[in-house]
Amino acid sequence: MNKKSREENRDGFFGDFGGSIVPPELSDVLKDLKEAFYEIKDEEEFRDELAYLFKDYVGKPSPLYFAKSLTEEVGGAKIYLKREDLNHTGAHKINNCIGQALLARKMGKKRIIAETGAGQHGVATATACALFDMDCIVYMGEVDIKRQELNVFRMKLLGAEVRPVTAGDATLKDAVDEALKDFVQNADDTFYMLGSAVGPDPYPTMVKEFQSIIGEEARKQILEKEGKLPDYIVACVGGGSNAIGLFAPFVDDEEVNILGIEPGGKGDKPGENAAPLTYGKPGELHGFKSYVLYDDGDVVSHTHSIAAGLDYPGVGPEHSFLKDSGRANYTTANDQEALDAFHLLSEKEGIIPALESAHAIAGGMKVAAELDEDQIVIINLSGRGDKDVVQIKSLHENGNLK
Known part of the structure; x- marks a missing residue:
């Protein structure tokens, strides 16, 4: 284990970011x-x-897979995929949910609440609650419910x-709002299983604790396969749990470049994307300090992403x-680039990625194309695309795909 990267942030801050800005009843x-x-x-x-x-x-451990056909298609560096899509429930979210469910059980909590956007965290929470015989309530925006019917x-x-x-845009931000209200009102018997590396302290550190297994595994696996560390590690960033899970064990390896891919959506104007770091x-x-998207004033902006799990106006404080x-560096992949990557990975590797993960694939391919063939890029394939097939099918049928 890379010890320094797992140091405890007991004060709840990452530099100037983080903290716990909450009402007294929640404090x-x-x-x-x-x-x-x-x-x-x-x-x-x-x-x-x-x-x-x-x-x-x-x-x-989830496999670290050399994507030979994708590498040949792109040209340049070797592309490895960290296959978190092969986890039970189909995404990285289960890592955190199992950890938090065990913690809740130790604390004697039997009622679990959660928020979800793409539904993967909701499914993982429901799975953990079924396993441990806990009551489970999941808040989900009405817009996301419609585009993620299978996960519902x-x-x-x-x-x-x-x-x-x-309320609001009826997406992930609004689901978090409702979950926090519930938590304040029912804190005596309720455990809030927050799904991303956001929220007030200690949630960002807690989520990183349980998701860092991604990077720990990837670091060990690439050393076994290649005898050296990667040149780049790449992950999509919404709230940022899959990304911080991959990044944390590599933070102290200065030779490893860290790249997060935010959802560029439809453009760079307020309401057209969900890329606060950009x-x-x-x-x-939501009770912490980070980069946040605002409109032309100081009102939190509306957001847009084709990927429900990335449709959030803030980002984890550690990012x-x-x-x-x-x-670390952060850039964007827009809706069309994510859709292109979704189709390319499906066709070249027989792997259908989640639309969230497709953003990472798009960004990782761009980097790999600029590198030499003896260099290595690891992309976190954080989830599988079963949940998105109906949405993609609808886009095809309505003529909304190029």
Whole structure:
């Protein structure tokens, strides 16, 4: 394990970003959660059970796959895919949910709430709750419910209650708002299983703790396969949990370039994208400080992305710190580039990626094309595209694809 990259941020800040900007009634709840997290996470019994479930339930380690055909198509560096799409439930989200469910059980919580955009976190939460016999309520924007019908059905099949959110844009930001309201009102018996590396302290650190297995595995696997570290690691960034999971164990390896791909959507104007690190500025959202998208004034902007899981106006505080410190770079892939990557990976490798992950594929291919053939790019394939096939089919039928 890369020790320095896993140092505890006990003050809840990453440079100037993070913190816990919450009302008093939530402050005490988060303080109790933080104390429990730091007390429980290193207990031998907890670590052993988590390792067992990762291996025998989630199916880890996920493979690191050399994408030979994609590499030949692109030209340039070798492209490896970290196959988090092969995890149980089809995405990286299950890593965090299993960890948080174990923590909730240790804390004696039986009612679990969550928010979801693309539905993968909702499915993973419902899965963990079914496994541990917990009540599960998932808040989901009405817009996302319509474009992610399959995942909504999966959540219900697993025993979860899906509560539609109609406020605001009826997408991920609004689902987070409703989940936080519920948490404040029912904190005594409720555990909020936040799905990304966002929110007030200790959530960004907690999510990174359980998602860092992605980078730990990838680091070990590439050394075994190639005898050296990659030149680039690439992941899509919405809130940023899959990305921080890949990035964290490589942060201290200065020879490794870190690249996050945000959703460029339809353009660079407010409301046309969901890329706060590219088009936003520092601000406060959902109880923490990070880069945030604003309109022409100081109102949080509407957002757009073809990928529901990236449709969020903020980003994890550690990504904000990595940007400002210069350790990581962030750029965008627009809707069309993500769709092109979605089809190309499907056709060349027989792997249908999630639309979120397709943004990383698009960005990773651009980088690989500029490098030499003896160089290496690892792209985090954070989820599979089963959930997006209906949406893509509709775009085809309506003539909205180039």
